[in-house]
Amino acid sequence: MLAGGIPIGIGLMLAGLGGMAILISPEAALIKGGVVSYEVISKYELGVLPLFLLMAHICFAAGASRDFFAVAARFVGHRRGGLALASIGGCAGFGAISGSSLATVATISSVALPEMRKAGYHPGFAAGALAAGGTLGSLVPPSGALIVFGIIAEQSIGKLFAASLIPVATQAISYLVTIILLCAFNPALGPASTRAPWSERLRALGRIADIVALITFVIGGLMIGWFTPTEAASVGVIASLGLLALRGGFTLAALREAVHATLRTAGMIYVIIIGAMLFATFISITGITEAMSGAVVGLHASPVMAIVVMTLVLLLLGSFLDGVALMLLTTPIFLPIAEALGYSPIWFGIFLVRTMELGFVHPPLGLNIYVLQGVAKDLSLGTIFRGVIPFLCADFLHLAAIIAFPAMALWLPKAMGA
Template sequence: MDRLRPADCLPVLPPRPRFAGARPVTPELIGALGIALLLAILAAGVPIGVGLLLVGLGGLAVMISPEAGLIKLGVVSFEVISKYELGVLPLFLLMAHICFAAGASRDFFDVAARFVGHRRGGLALASIGGCAGFGAISGSSLATVATISSVALPEMRKANYHPGFAAGALAAGGTLGSLIPPSGALIVFGIIAEQSIGKLFAASIVPGASQAVFYMVTIMILCAFNPALGPATARVPWGERIAALRHVVDIFLLILFVIGGLMIGWFTPTEAASVGVVAALLLLAFRGGFSLATIGEALRATLRTAGMIYIVIIGALVFASFVSVSGITEALSGAVTSLHASPIVAILAMTLALLLLGSFLDGVALMLLTTPIFLPIAEQLGYSPIWFGIFLVRTMEIGFVHPPLGLNIYVIQGLAKDLSLGTIFRGVIPFLVADFLHLALLIAFPVLTLWLPGLVAG
């Protein structure tokens, strides 16, 4: 992919004085004020793409000239819309929506429920497995939690599961959709940070699998101490288990072919997404769901989502240009270096900042706001940008279940209106503990993230 450098195509002009007789305003101060303004307008409910664009344009206009901001907007918009490599995003979205139509969500949960439903907390374990499987198709936390919850939550409540425990497991499991490839968040990070999407996908496999294991262990521990949280259901005969397994073989082979082919170098990311769309269409036809209405709805949903994401990407690149010109990242890097703190202390400080911001910003806003600021600092400290992308998305996921925003919590509450937000937030607390332990593991042992990308071609 050609590099989209934030400061490309900006005219080099001296900054114009703003206040006669006043002390000069430093570029770093303007950058800090711009970030504070962005946080304020996002908290006021302005869409993230619009907010990034307005602050980025305004900052460039103040620091250089209004013409520079407009030039940058035109260049970035043209590159984002016309760049071949960026076609990977809508193609993976289309593949996901076609798989939705093929009934993948219910199939993944049914298979997991038949295999482990007879154990204590078995349906909660099945919901984690269903979220992991469906996350490998959807690439979205919100889509995963909404789809799997619509199938799993009624079944768990029918089996007399504790409502808060059931909702907490689903809210946490839904976050797997943001990390397991093909992750939409990792695609956006790869575009913004100019990193290999194939290597980001490879790097996410071990963290995604271990995250699911942490959630499952949490469920087993809770149910061991309090079996009433998740009563066992009737054991399903092996014949029915094998029959259910056949329903997901085709989808599993689709995921394995697309993601595996991408990671071992058979396809570029765009080619992998294209192959995935064709294979998903064949799968839909094989399952008897192919129709003009189904394809039309998948295309409409893809265009709505992709259009929103493209606006966000354009706004993020313009904002990154402003941040780059202001020099605030260099100032922050210098401040971190001057403290002579160890890299792990700096990363822990970033983690606390991300968790604080994640308590009132949605995940995409958090990632696009902080990547231009924190990534250069992490690289200066010696951290791989691939590892940082996984760390950022993993921290972002916690925001999906972290009060007071916790978008996954509100999705579940929308599906089960009789459950209070307090009940769901209390149910998710044990899974938040598992999240923090898992994040600490990834920080302490970066090799868990980096060993697989080292084997990936390209």
């Protein structure tokens, strides 16, 4: 169905209902479909998703989306590869607003790519840094992917957000190191530009002070227990409305556009989640997960080896499926196996989203690559894919570290008591 162009939510829904109709009865499948749909729509915890989306769109309307790159460029743009380093910082900062990889790469590349090309950067190197940096949006809180995983897997969203902080920080550092090494071996990739005076740097910092305070308050309050996830998102919406007013953008048109974009995206995600829950119900009825878990345990292979095999399967599927489809299709099957092997579901959520991010930049799908090519239509897909290869190598090393050292994801939630 996916290969035939049917949307992921509808495809999951039809597969789940059809499977239940065959295994049980059409009447039971219809009743279960109604019950699951109502439970999803009425779930209080799911309110966190449209609220964080609304907060993001209000921040877009406030013009806060491009300021992170400007700050980073003022501070490190004068170094070799400095604008590429700034693009990683911009992606990390903007990801904390948007929670989306595609939105991050589309927004930051529209600002950073013209600046890097004007400064004489190699086009493939510049595009590769932006494509890789865009994946930070999937993991940095408030990550939409982690929210969806938390709902599907019935895990604490606050714990998932806390667990993501060290992996996303080390991921960003791995990209920065890659840029520094590439420019050290070949300075022509990212020539140094003019140093910005401190007056410009301080002005740029001032422009993001309000949005940084907003993000710190909302995400920090959630992690230390001041708010539940839904309360944190609600506080974020109110605070972002105040930010919009302070920046002089509080208009009826801006609010209408923010609400419209939120409803459009949230409606699509609700359909996907309903489909995923029906598909997961069908999978549980078949007994596939128990059989696969038993088979894996019966092989007496090490848990790490089983996770490596899962990684290879996810990377293979990620060559043909987008990230959300990959996560929703595989979570009902792989999560019980990971738990049977002794892995924490919180760690598995971080591992799954991190693996999913690789699908945004590796061929043949690589959605971030196509988004970038839409921004810079004169760049060929081959040029962008070649530019992203060094960053893909860094991604694989980082993913291996998460698998080898689960404490990267689990230490902070335990330390914070999240």
